[in-house]
Amino acid sequence: MRSLINYLIQSEKLPYQINWNMIFIVYFGLIQLVHSLGDIIIYVLYSEKTNSKFVTDALNSLSDTINQSEQIFDVNFIRMASSHNLNDILDTNINFMIIDATFDVYWNRIIYEYTENNKIINLKMNFEASYDGEWLFFLHNSADQHQEISELILNFFGWTNLAIISNDLPKNVKIVSNIEKRLKNQISLKVILPDAINTGRISSLIRKIIIPDGIQMFFILEEGENFEDLIENLKKEKVYKKGAGVLAGSSSIWAANEDGLILYVEKGLENAESYSEYEILAIKHFTDMILEFRSRYSSSQQSGEFDSLLLKELFESNTYQHKKLPAFSIINIDSNQKILKGEVENSSFHFFNRTFIFPGNTTVFPKISKTEIVLSIASGSTEPNGLTNLLNSQNFLGSLYAQWVMNNSTDLLKNFNILHFETDCGANVYDFDFYYNCMSPLKDQLGVTFLSPSFSAGAVGYITIFRKLGLEIPHCGAGTRVAALSNKAEYPEYMRVITSSEYFAVIMAKSLAYFGWSNVAVIYSDKSSVLSVYKTFVQQCEILGISILNDADKRLIPQTYLRTNYTQYKHIFKNIYESKARVCVIFMENPYAWHAIEGFYDAGFREGEFVPFFYSKTGGVQSISNDLEERIMKRKKLMLGSLSAFSDEYIGDYGKQIKSEIAQAFYPQDPSYKCFSFDAFMLAAHGLDYTINKGEDIENSTILNKNLRKQKFEGCSGTISIESSNNNRNSAPINLFNFYYNTTDDTYYETSVVVYTPGSSIPFNIIQKVTWPGNSKTIPTDMRHNNFDCPFEKILVRNSSVGIGMFLVACFTIFSISGIITWIIWKKWKIVDFPKLEKPKKIKFADMMVYLVIAIDFFQYLYLGPSSSSVNSVVAYISKAISVDLEGLIYFKGTVFWIAMVFTLSAATFSIFLNIFTVTRFKNIFTWKFCVNLRYFADAILPLIGNALFIPIISFLLNIFSCTHATGDSISDTYLDKDCYQYCWKGKHLAFALLSIIAIFIYMPLTVYYRPMYQETQESLHIKTMPKYLIIKSLAQVFFVVLKKTMGFYQPEIHGFVYLVLFLIYLWIILRVKAYNYDKICLLLFITMLMVIWSVLFTSLANVLKVTFILWLCFQLTGWVAIVVWGAFKAKKIQSLIITEKGMDISILFKFMLGKVDASAISKKEINFVSKKETKSTSENKGSLEKVDQDLVEIVEEDNASKELKNSNIVLCINDNEDEENDETARLDSNRKFI
Structure with a gap:
């Protein structure tokens, strides 16, 4: 009968004319008849806002669930409608209690007032209410209790950099707000998600907010499908992984199935598999109190029935302020099973098992507040065939220091920790089998970026191995210059923080010109990567007019040349010695270049006769230590005072700071070469930071590669950026290093002395004076003018x-x-x-x-x-x-x-x-x-x-x-x-x-x-x-x-200034005696001598101050142009007396060709030295013009040059007194134009 009534009440198909009041009168009359069947009647009141699934499931299972084996509770469901009146449909003469499942503010208030007035138990399913009542009880713990238990667990875990994600239900919003106030130092992000948010927006939220903040600890208050979607998106964006921690609230229990989740659940609701079960179990919690009490009450009283007052007292004794007692279970999802790990009652933990499973199937407690990102580095020292390469591992110390800087940064990747995964599979000697067998077991641990070694063989070798293993992660090169790796099409995964070796070759040739050297010798190894460098160098030398003196067929030497091979290659060294070249460019790598230096010594070169210019740094004191004394002596004699070219390290204030810090961190190691691994690491870090902030996936190698190439930042070697068309660093400065011995502190140094900065108005900048062979500070000549192809020893x-x-x-x-x-x-x-000279003369060859x-x-x-x-x-x-x-x-x-x-x-x-x-x-x-x-x-x-x-x-x-x-x-x-x-x-x-x-x-x-x-x-x-x-x-x-x-030979710097003083005296004497009989020539001589003085002055200063050619040229041209302009202005005021015959008018030729004039017109010789305008002079000037014309006729007739010259007083060449030109003829002559 109850089911029938429930069906009628719920049915949407009842005839419109049915009288609801009549229905309920009949209904409650029937209840009175069957009252003896059960002790307590429960009315479940619901509305259109109630979860329909809950209504359906409760109709089917609530009665059976709470009654267990005997029929104690009579459960009735009533769907509230606007026309209902509780006084009409409920009979207060019987014992019953109400479960308010309406989730409707209006009905909440009506039911509350009804139960308070009639002293009826009101069990409310949702606990958000702004009022308390004597008869009002809540099925769930309060928001304050949830906030307290969640805060307790979060503090127990010790999680920081925490994100709280919640739905917009008022109870959860209240919990989040309270936790945010109390744990503000631990919480980095609070997100309130609307109920209707779609998966795409959740994914975007994770990429653009959660990932950039490096958040991997989460507290989630969400339920049902929304909770499942959120966890799925965290997995999709690779946030739900090893190192993460996720705590979920009680209402997520039925949707929690991902291993590693931790939940706190209201006690008694742990086994809920759906929302309906969750609420049914909450009701059962209260009905179980009644059953337990009824059992005790019946045995002691023997008779009697429950009334509302008794129920009220029972519930009050088992709740806290009419809410459930603060008792929660801690659940951990492991292998898709809900495992009870412990309980929390009255703010006290009781663990049954402290071993938790966390995301990534790990038992390691995630206490680190920063997200970890793995970068792999080829920092090992092991080479194939049992060889070792300590230099490679030392160079990568810069990367280790960059990791420390990065993980302590408050600006870049501040919420992330960068981890190094170090490989030891080779660096400079490549062997496919060795590399492959070493790297294969590591393929899943290499992270998102690989820092490639600074040796070309290893750099190219790792690219080959990664491709073979199917790995596409970007490679950041820390130092290799091999030209082949510039090819972006062939090596798209590669980029480097230095530039190509071919670029070095160009700068080395320009450096030769900078030092004033136009003759050099060169040797190069047969290493394939060096061949293109050598060719580029030769081409640049041709452009700059630099001669390579040794024979082209005597320049090639094996890349692994050793001193034991000297006899075989003696002719190469002898050819350079016989070429008389002092400067020799050496395209070889260490330590083989050191053996070549010994070969030069054995060929006859001695200290001061040889200036080696190395393709890479010499290695400094390493090159003259740990060997036999005789070998060290040979290297010292020829290497001290040498130059080498390499990318500049530790530029600017930031670079100097990093150099100092690296030197302190790894004392007593030399900080050299470590800057490039530092910058390679920072390139990866900047690219990762950019990708994360953009909301993109750092594990997508294509996206990360593209973003790495967009970076531009200040590294320890200057401004770092990658050229768009290749894999090289853009506009990299190049350093010239000088290896020398300091007699003051008895120490050997390899120090940067000159920096070449492309694009600068002054490309070559001197840092300190070069110490040349023999501790000289004077630039040596490029030829051995004092060479020792002599019949006696130089000693x-x-x-x-x-x-x-x-x-x-x-x-x-x-x-x-x-x-x-x-x-x-x-x-x-x-x-x-x-x-x-006073009269116009026709110019002759002698003139x-x-x-x-x-x-x-x-x-x-x-x-x-x-x-x-x-x-x-x-x-x-x-x-x-x-x-x-x-x-x-x-x-x-x-x-x-x-x-x-x-x-x-x-x-x-x-x-x-x-x-x-x-x-x-x-x-x-x-x-x-x-x-x-x-x-x-x-x-x-x-x-x-x-x-x-x-x-x-x-x-x-x-x-x-x-x-x-x-x-x-x-x-x-x-x-x-x-x-x-x-x-x-x-x-x-x-x-x-x-x-x-x-x-x-x-x-x-x-x-x-x-x-x-x-x-x-x-x-x-x-x-x-x-x-x-x-x-x-x-x-x-x-x-x-x-x-x-x-003096020019023994004191060249002083000679310039002495010459300048003497030349000024010389000019003064010339001005006194007058040089020519023609004023314009005197002026020309004066102009050229002023230009000499200007040039001598600035060339002398340039030699002392070591200014660049561009600066010297600017000053030179500025002065010369000013002098020439001044001279031209002065020349206009002097009458031109040396003239050339006027050529035929070309217009007459055209007229003759068109038949406008006859041949006599072009055969007639006309010399018209006076313009038509001048012929219209005033009559006062007529006499003067006739005189001048007569002089011109004498020129045309070419009168004998032996005409007696008039004696006249000699005036100075440069006559600034224009007042002397007083007569009329002179003024007219100055206006005439002689051709």
Whole structure:
């Protein structure tokens, strides 16, 4: 009958006209009839908001569940509708209690008031209520009790960096709010999920919030399918894994089936498999109290029945403030089973088993608050075939330090811990079987990124093995430069924090040019990765004009060259020795490069004669230790003072800080090479941080690889970023290291001395002065000018004070004789002068030679000043070529020197002959055809020889006196600097010395005498050079040559400034005596000399300050342009008197071609020097114009150049007084344009 009534009440198909009140009257009448069948009537009141599944399940099983074996409870279900009145449908005359399952605020209040007024037990299923009642009891523990138990368990576990995820039910929101207040230091994230949230949004939440915060400890208050979806998403995003911890609330028990979950559950509800069971078991908890009490009550009273008051007292004695007593069970899901681990009552734990299973099927208690990310590193020292490589493991100490920095960072990956998984499967020697067998067992432990070794064989080998094992994780290279790994298409999984070896080759070639070296030798190993480097280097040398002196077929050497192979490869070392090259670029790896150095020593190189330039760092003190004394001695002699190129380490303040910290952390190890493994680790860390914050999966190798290539950050070696088109670091600075011995502290150093920064306005920056071989601070020459292809040992060589003294005496004797000759000629020419050029003249070939001489003088003055080789070798080469400095262009040593000496003496002799022929007027006596031709030849060639070759001839002939070294103390022990096989002042040297003395003493006076005399003999020459200027110029040039040979060699830095002072004095004297009879030429000379002064000043400063070529060039051009602009402005104010004939008007030619004019128009010679505008001058100027026109007619008719010149007073070349141009003709002439 009860089922029938329940069906009628629940049925949605009841006729509309049914009277509900009548139904309930009949219903309760029937209840009275059957009251004797049960002791307690239970009314379950529900509404449309009640879970329909619960209603269905409760209808089917609630009565059986709570009654157990005997029928004690009569359960009735009533669906509340808006038309119901509890007073009408419930009879207060019988004993019953109500279970409020409406979950409706309206009915909650109605039922509450009804039960309070009628003193009826009200068991409320949901405990969120803002009121308390005398007859109101709650089926579940309160929110405060849940908050207290969850807080207790979380503190017991000690979890921090905790995320609380809850649904939006008021009871759970209250729990979360209370826990957040009390555990605020442990909670990193609070998330309230709406009931209707979809799986995609949960997944996005995990990727973009939970994972970036490194959260792996969770407290979840969710139930049913939502709980299952949340756990599934945590698994999908790889958060629910080893190291994580998840605590769930009581209402999650029926949906909890994932191993590793921990739940606290209201006692008695542990076995709930659904929401319905969860609530039914909660009801059963109270009905079990009644059954237990009834059993005791009946046995003691023998009769009687339950009434509401008795039930109230019973429930009050078994609850706390009308709520369930705070008793919870702790459940752990293991193998999909709910295992009871313990209980909590009155805030006290009682464990049955303390071994918990956590996510990832581990029993390790997850107390670490940070998520762990694994990076694998090839940091081992074991190599195939029993070899060891300690250098590799030492280099990776930088990565270990980066791990410590990263795990203590508050900015980057602050909620994560990076773990190193170290492999020991090889680094520098690759063997497939060894690598494969070693790596196969480790394939599942390698993490998300692999730090590749700094050796090319190992780096490429690991890529091969990873591909074979099916692993696609990115490789971050810590130091290898092999060019093949630049190929992004072939090695897409690879990237490195240094640049390609081919880039190094380019910078090494540029470094040679930076030091002013244009001649080098080179050797390279037969290692495949080195071949492309060598080819790139050779190409760059060709571009820069650097010559490789040793034979191309004598440069290749085995990559594993040992000292025992010297005899086999002796010809390679000997070829370099015989090439006279001092600088040798060595493309070999250590330690084999050390063996090659011993080969160079055995071939004859000694200290100071050899500057090795290594492809990688020498290894510093390691290269000269732990070996036999003889071998160490050879390396010390040739390696100290060497250079090496490698990527710059520890740049800037941050780099210096890291260097200091690494040095302290791993003392006493050298921090060198460790910066690159540090930066490789940081590249991985930045990429991981970027990927996590972007909400992407770090275990997706494609995504992580792409994000690693997007990074740009400040590492210990500068700004780190990867080029988009290849695997190399972008714009990596390159260091030049200097290996030297410091005598002050008796220590060997390999220190960065120069940094090349691409893209910088000053690419080469000097950190400290290079210490060259022999502890010299002066840049050595690229050639062994003082090489020891000599018949005696170098140890016997010493500086000869006698030889140096004789050389200085010879130089200054020649200068003194020059002075005497100058004085004699001065006596003849001092009163002779040429009148100023006042009338326009048509330019002749001899006039053009004056311009050429000024240009040659300009470059020779530059050459005689400070050398520009240290600034730029190309500029120095051009200057030497234009100034006819054969010594600077050709290597004059040995046989070459003697051949050049013969040619120089021949040129001097020929010049002497022509000078005698001209000066003695023989050309006017003999009228033979040969003599006539010789006369014309002398007139054409002598000005060039006398000006262009005067300095080179004097300079080269002085070399015969350069005997500054000796093998003993006697003057007879001195040998010629240009040929050590020739001892001085005996035999061939004495003969050539005497010939040179005779040649100089005849050639120099005749040339000095001929220069002013030439001006008189040339009738067609309009631009006359003043004799006084020529005499002073000759004396100055000889003095400058002597200064260059002496001070320029022994004190080059001081020489520049001394030369500058003397040149200023020279310029002042020239301005006093006036150089030419034509003002514009005087101005041109003044401009070129100002340019020389400007160049000498900044070249001297550049040599001292070691500025770059670009900076020097900017200053040079700025000054020159300013001087030229000023000169052009001044030139406009000076009348042009040297003119060229105007060419035919091209428009007449076109008219002739079109038939507009006849042939007479183009055959007519017209010279129109005056514009039409000028012909319209005023009548006051007519007389002046007629005079000027008459002068122009004289030019056209080419009147004899022997016309008597008017004597006039001589004025200074540079006349700033424009007031002297007073007459009308001068003003008009200055406005005319002569072509």
